Amino acid sequence: MPGIGPRTAQRLALHLLRQPEEKIRNFSNALINAHSQVGQCQKCFHLSSEEECEICTDQKRDKEIICVVADSRDLLALERTREYKGLYHVLGGLISPMDGISPDMLQVSSLVKRVDENESKEVILALTPSVEGDTTSLYLARLLKPFTKVSRIAYGLPVGSELEYADEITLSRALEGRRSME
Amino acid sequence: MPGIGPRTAQRLALHLLRQPEEKIRNFSNALINAHSQVGQCQKCFHLSSEEECEICTDQKRDKEIICVVADSRDLLALERTREYKGLYHVLGGLISPMDGISPDMLQVSSLVKRVDENESKEVILALTPSVEGDTTSLYLARLLKPFTKVSRIAYGLPVGSELEYADEITLSRALEGRRSME
Numbered sequence: 516m517p518g519i520g521p522r523t524a525q526r527l528a529l530h531l532l533r534q535p536e537e538k539i540r541n542f543s544n545a546l547i548n549a550h551s552q553v554g555q556c557q558k559c560f561h562l563s564s565e566e567e568c569e570i571c572t573d574q575k576r577d578k579e580i581i582c583v584v585a586d587s588r589d590l591l592a593l594e595r596t597r598e599y600k601g602l603y604h605v606l607g608g609l610i611s612p613m614d615g616i617s618p619d620m621l622q623v624s625s626l627v628k629r630v631d632e633n634e635s636k637e638v639i640l641a642l643t644p645s646v647e648g649d650t651t652s653l654y655l656a657r658l659l660k661p662f663t664k665v666s667r668i669a670y671g672l673p674v675g676s677e678l679e680y681a682d683e684i685t686l687s688r689a690l691e692g693r694r695s696m697e
Numbered sequence: 698m699p700g701i702g703p704r705t706a707q708r709l710a711l712h713l714l715r716q717p718e719e720k721i722r723n724f725s726n727a728l729i730n731a732h733s734q735v736g737q738c739q740k741c742f743h744l745s746s747e748e749e750c751e752i753c754t755d756q757k758r759d760k761e762i763i764c765v766v767a768d769s770r771d772l773l774a775l776e777r778t779r780e781y782k783g784l785y786h787v788l789g790g791l792i793s794p795m796d797g798i799s800p801d802m803l804q805v806s807s808l809v810k811r812v813d814e815n816e817s818k819e820v821i822l823a824l825t826p827s828v829e830g831d832t833t834s835l836y837l838a839r840l841l842k843p844f845t846k847v848s849r850i851a852y853g854l855p856v857g858s859e860l861e862y863a864d865e866i867t868l869s870r871a872l873e874g875r876r877s878m879e
Contacts, residue, residue, distance in 0.1 A: 520849050536811040578783075584860070585860070588861045588863055589860040591861075592860055592861050592863065592868060593860075593868060593872070595865050595868075596865045596868045596869045596872065597865075598869045598873070599872055604717045605758075615795045637871070639875055640878070641860060641872070643854070643858065643859055643860050644837075644858065645856075646858065652877075652878070660878075662860065664877065665877070665878045666854060666875040666876055666877045666878060667875060667876060667878055668871040668874070668875050669851045669852065669853030669870065669871045669873075669874030669875060670851065670853050670854050670855070670856060670871075671850060671851030671852050671853040671854075671855070671874070672825070672850065672851070672852050672855070673826070673852070673854065673855050673863065673864070674826045674827075674852060674864065674866045674870055675827060675867075676825065677767070678767070678771040678774055678775075678823060678824075678825050680774075681774065681855065682711070682833060682857075683778045683779075685855040685856045685857075686774060686777075687780045688851065689779055689823075689850040689852070689853075690775070690778065690781055690821070690823070690850055691780070692851030692874075692876060693821055693848055693849060693850045694846040694848055694849060694851065694874060695847070696822070696834070696835075696842075696848060696849055
């Protein structure tokens with residue numbers, strides 16, 4: 516399991532063996548239930564126990580904006596900001612020829628279909644600033660431009676950081692992405 | 698001295714005492730020379746041993762763009778990107794009412810005069826994304842707008858970072874500062 520090394524694994528295993536049988540039975544059943552009940556939203560592919568997730572069925576959200584993320588963890592990070600009020604689309608990864616991940620292995624065609632059918636006003640690409648993220652952003656932008664306005668989140672200095680300690684590429688991007696002050 | 702605690706100070710002091718006398722004399726003289734020769738560029742207030750610094754006198758640089766930074770360390774960080782080809786203006790700090798630093802204690806009036814006289818095409822504010830940085834940016838933007846176009850560097854996700862681990866304010870800024878993809 517991620518973040519669990521051999522020592523922690525041993526500690527956890529011994530801890531579980533010391534628990535009363537009933538507790539372990541409850542824990543195991545909860546795990547089985549969670550695994551069988553949590554599936555994917557058929558619209559945005561976020562984790563959901565229903566056909567459509569809580570966000571897609573929320574009447575208060577702006578259905579004309581779709582924010583594209585690599586996975587559900589990124590969606591949850593954006594939800595924590597409480598700023599974004601549109602819908603999402605979870606790709607399930609990023610395009611990576613090195614790792615053999617091509618667009619057809621991701622939720623790309625479902626995104627194009629959704630944008631086309633729903634007449635979205637804007638698609639915001641919120642992918643990590645890496646080679647894979649940039650490749651995926653450029654690929655999707657080319658694909659979606661006939662249907663809607665495509666934008667991507669800003670890359671630059673993180674809030675609270677010092678200019679002096681920022682790496683060269685981040686500084687270059689921050690300069691390149693400068694905005695006019697109104 | 699910054700970054701030097703009592704233990705390191707003691708180690709350095711003992712090391713210096715163990716050196717031959719000549720070495721110490723050279724070192725002390727070098728220090729005195731550096732201190733007496735390095736002053737400020739009279740145009741941009743970057744460190745310089747001449748009346749005008751190397752950047753201000755460089756004929757290859759674009760004299761119509763001025764990048765405003767808090768201090769010389771930030772200027773050197775931007776120079777390391779090798780992307781920026783304009784001139785600089787070193788404020789000597791940021792406006793901070795809490796610390797009693799007001800605009801007249803910084804190189805603000807010299808900046809306005811410079812922008813006005815040189816008919817600059819653009820001023821890029823490259824200040825840290827903090828309360829002081831934002832205050833200073835807004836103050837300067839209001840002051841400079843009658844004379845030139847004012848922009849500021851992008852705040853958002855640093856290159857190579859994970860969306861999942863970005864703090865809420867950085868993510869909000871990245872969403873807010875999203876750019877249309879061409």
